[in-house]
Amino acid sequence: MSERISAAVVAKVARLARLDVTPDEIDRMTSQLDGMLGHFADVDALDLSDVIPMTQPFPLVNVFRADIVRPCLDRDEVLAAAPAAEAACFRVPPTGGES
Amino acid sequence: MSAYDGLPGDWQLVVGLEVHVELATQTKLFSASPNRFGDEPNTNIDPVTLGLPGALPVLNEQAVELAMRVGAALNCTIQPCTFHRKNYFYPDMPKAFQISQYDQPLNIDGYLDLPNGVRVGVERAHMEEDAGKSTHIGGAGGRSHGATASLIDLNRAGVPLVEIVSRPDIHSADDARAYVNELRAILLAIGASDAKMEEGSMRVDANVSVHKPGTPLGTRCEIKNVNSVRSVGRAIEYEARRQIDLIESGDTVRQQTRHWDEGDGRTHTLRTKEDADDYRYFLEPDLVPLAPSAEWIARVVAALPMLPAARRTRLAEATGQPADSDAVTSVVERGQDDYVLAVAAGGGNAARALVYVKEAFADSPAVPAADLAGLTLLEVGGALTATQAKAVLAELVANGGGDAAAIAAAKGFEAMDTFALEGFVDEAIAADPDAWAKFCAGDGKAMGALVGLVMKASRGKADGKLVAQLLNQKKG
C-alpha cells in the first residue's frame, strides 16, 4: 500500500512525461517510486528554512556570445537522420487539435 | 475607466495584451544561426536550434541590448535576472522545453501612454526563444483540424523574443488597437524589431473579460491567432459580446484559450486537453544569471531616441494643435515631425506646415524645408488665400521644391498686401453707406454686399476672410 504516491498520480506523471505505461508498469513503478520517496524522507528532519537553494556549482554570471553568424549545419545531412521528412521539413503525424 | 461604447448596459471590458516581439538581431538567441525571415525551410539550423543531443545554449549579447532597450522605452526597471526551462511537448519545440524567464525577468513594472492619455501598465517584458513553425497538410485551409500530417520548419526556432505583458488597463477595442500601434511605433523608433504582424515578428494575444462596475473581475479568456491590428479590435469586440451573451443567458464564462478566426469573425475553443499543461519550471542549468551593469543600463537609457509620445508633445507645442489630434498623430507616425520643425526653424509657420505635410506627403516630404517655409509665410501673411496656397503647394510637390512667391506670381496670384486691401474696403464703405450702416447696427447680411463690392473692385483677388476681418475691425 503506497503512502507517498498513488497509482493515479503515477499515471498522470506518465502522461506528463509522454511515456506510455501498461497497468502492470504503473503498479510496479508506484511501489518502486513509493519506496524511493520513503528513503528520501531522511531530509524531512532538516531545518532548511534559512538555506538558499544551490543551483550553480561554479558561480558565473554574464556569459555572452557575439551576434555574428556562423556556418549552419547541412540540411541534407540533418534531414537524412530524420525518421520522416517531406518538402525539406520534418514530417510528423497531425498534432490533433492544438494550433 | 472608460466603458466601451458598443457594449450593452453598463458592461465594462477589461483587456490585457501579451505581445511577442522578434528582436532584430543577426543571429538567434542561443546560437549563431541567422535570424532571418523567409529563407528556405530548415536552412538556418545548428545543433542548438535542432535540440540535438549534447547541444548547449550561449546567450546573444545583442539580444540582451535590444531587450534592455525595450524595457527602457517602456519605463521598466531593468534588473538582474535568470532563465528558466518551460517544459512541454510540441513538434515545433525541438528541446521539448522553451528557455524563457520566470520569476526573475529582465524588465518589470513599466508603462506605455496611449495618444489619448490612457496609461497602460506593463507588468514585465522578458526574454525567451521562439519556436519553429508547423504547417498542417491534408486538412482544410491549413488548419490542424483534419490534417493528415504536419511539416516542421525550425528556421524560426531559437529566434530571440521579448514577451511584453500589459496589465489589464485596457478598456476598449480602440485603446487595444492604439496600444498595439503605439508599441509598434516605439519598437521601430528604438530599432528593436521590425514589428511586422503580417510576418509574425509581432504577435498579439488578448486576455479578455467583462464585468459590471463595482463587481469582481470576470473570468478571462485568452484569444490567440490575432494577426493584424484590425483583428485585435474585431476579436476583442466579438469576444466581449460572446461573454456578455453567455452571462446574460445564465451561463458562465469558462477560462480557456480561444482561437480567432478572421474568416468567420468568431473565436473558437481549441480542443481542451485532459490536463492543463504543467510546465514544471526550473532554473536553466546550462545558463548562468544575467546581471547587466549599472553602466550598461545607463548607456541604454541614454541612447534612447525621442519616443513617439514625446514627439507628439513636441509637435503639439510647436504647432498649437492637440497632441492626440489626427494631424499630429499621423505626422509623427509617418516620421515627418522633424521636417515640420525644420520648416518652423527656417522661419516658417509650424501650424500651416503641419496641415500641408499631412495632406501632401505620404511619407518623406520631397520639398526642401526652406521652400515650404516661404509658402507658409505667404499664406499667413495674407498674400495668398488658402485655396491659392494649396495650388502653389501642389506645384512645389510636383517640382520637388521651388520659390513659392515666384510660383504664385506665375499663376497670377498677385500678392495683395493689406494696405491695398484696406483701400478697397474703405472704397466699398464709401460706395454703399446704407450697407455699412446696417452692418454696424448688427445686420450680418449687410456684410455680403460690402464684400461683394471689394471682390468686384479687386477682380476676385481679395481674400474674403481678410475682408470680413477688416470690416469687423473698422466696425469697432
Next chain:
Amino acid sequence: MSADSNDPGTPTASAVAAAVRAGTTTAALVVEQHLAAIAARESEIHAFNLVLAEQARDHAAQIDAAVAAGNDPGPLAGVTIALKDNMCTRGVPTTCSSKILDGWKPPYNATVVDVLRDAGAIIVGKTNLDEFAMGSSTENSAFGPTRNPHDTSRVPGGSSGGSAAAVAAGFAQVALGSDTGGSIRQPAALCGVVGVKPTYGYVSRYGLIAFASSLDQIGPFTSSVEDAALMLDVIGGHDPMDSTSIPQPHPSLTEAIQHGVEGLRVGRITDLPEGADPDVQERLEAAFDALRAAGATIVDVQVPAFTFGLTAYYLIAPAEASSNLARYDGVRYGMRVEAADTNAMYGATRAAGFGDEVKRRIMLGTYALSAGYYDAYYGKALKVRRLIHDDFERAYQHADVLLTPTSPTVAFKFGDKGDNPFAMYLCDTYTIPTNLAGHPAMSVPFGTGAEGLPVGVQILAGTLQEPVMFRAAAALEREANK
C-alpha cells in the same frame, strides 16, 4: 596486454606520444597493438558499442605522415583513446547505449573530440555505458553489459563501464567517461584504473549528451596518474560553446604531480556514512598510512550533510534528466514509433525506446518538478545541496584533500542488486556528494580486496584544487607500486 597501474611495463601516454613524435615507433604500430588486444578479448568483455578500426588506421597513417613531414602531430600523437558512447562524434553512431538513438549519427563533434583529434589522439571506438549514463554497473545498456576484465562474471561498474574496461583490458591507452554521481570514479575503482571527475566546468560539456546538466562532467580513465594529468591538461579549459565552462585557464597538472605531499593535510571524514565492506575499509586505512609515511598529516573532519547526498542527488539528477530526455520524441532524429497523432507517437516511441531505469528516473524527475510537489522534492533537494557544499567548504578549511572509499564494495556479480533500484543507488554513496558540490574527485587503485579484485581509494578536493588532489594521487600511486 592488460593495463595495470601496478605493472611498471605499461607505457604512459606521454611516453607513447614522445616515441611517435620522435619516430622511434609509429602510430600505425600502436594502433595495431591495441586492435590486436581488442580482437583477443573484446568478444568476452564487450567494452565497445562500436570499434573504429578503419578510422583508427586512417588517422594513424595521417599522424605518421605528419611526423615524416616534420610537422608536430600534437601532445597525444598516437595515443589510442576510447570514448564513452554519449559523446557526439560526427558521422559516427552515438547511441548512449539506448534503442532510442540506435544508429543515430551526430552531424557535429563534441568539443573534447575536436580537442583530442587536434592533439593527435586516435579514437579506437565508442564504449558501452548504462543507458543515458544512468546506472552503476553497465547492466542497463540496451546492447548488453560490459564485463569486468579482472573477472568476467562481475560488473565493471557504471555508468562508464565500457571505458573503464577498455583501459583495464589494454584496448586503449586512455579513455574518456562522464561522471554525474560517480560514473567515472566507481567503474575506475572496480576495474583497477585511475578515474577523474574534475571541477564542474573544467572540461567542456558541449557535445556530451546530457543526463543531469548541473552535475555532468567529462573525465579520463588511465592506467597512471601521470596519464590522467596529461589528459586533463589537454581536454581541460574554457569553451565558448559551453556557458558553464570555467573562463580562466588551468595550471598544469603534469607539473603539479612533480611535487610530493610533505605537509599536506589529508582529512578523514569521521561521520562518513557506513556501508563499506571490510576489505575496502582496510585498503582505505592503508592509504592513510601510505600518505602519512610520505609526509602528509592526517586530520579528522566532519561533513554532516554528506549522508544526505543520495537523497538530494536522486531528486536533482532525475529532475534535470526528465527535462534533458524530453527531446527524444521521434520528431527529428532517433527511433520513432508511428501513430495517429503526435502525442500518441511520443508515448509509444518513448515507451519502446527507453529502458526501465531511464523510465524510472524520468518518472521520478517529472514528479519532483511537478506542480504541487516542487517545494517538497526538487526545491528541498536544492537546499540540501547547499548544505553539502557548505559542509565541504568548512572541511577544506582544515584539510587540503579528503580520503574516502570510492565504492563500498569490490566488483559485484551480475544481477547482484536484483530488482531493487535503491540497492544499486547505494553504490554511489561516496561519490555523489562531490558532484552536488561541484568539486573534483578521483579514484586511484590501491591494492586488492576480496577475491583479489581491485580496490580504489577516492581523493576529494575543493573547487579547482586539482593540483593538490593530483599530488596526493601521485603519492598514493607511488606507495601502491612499492
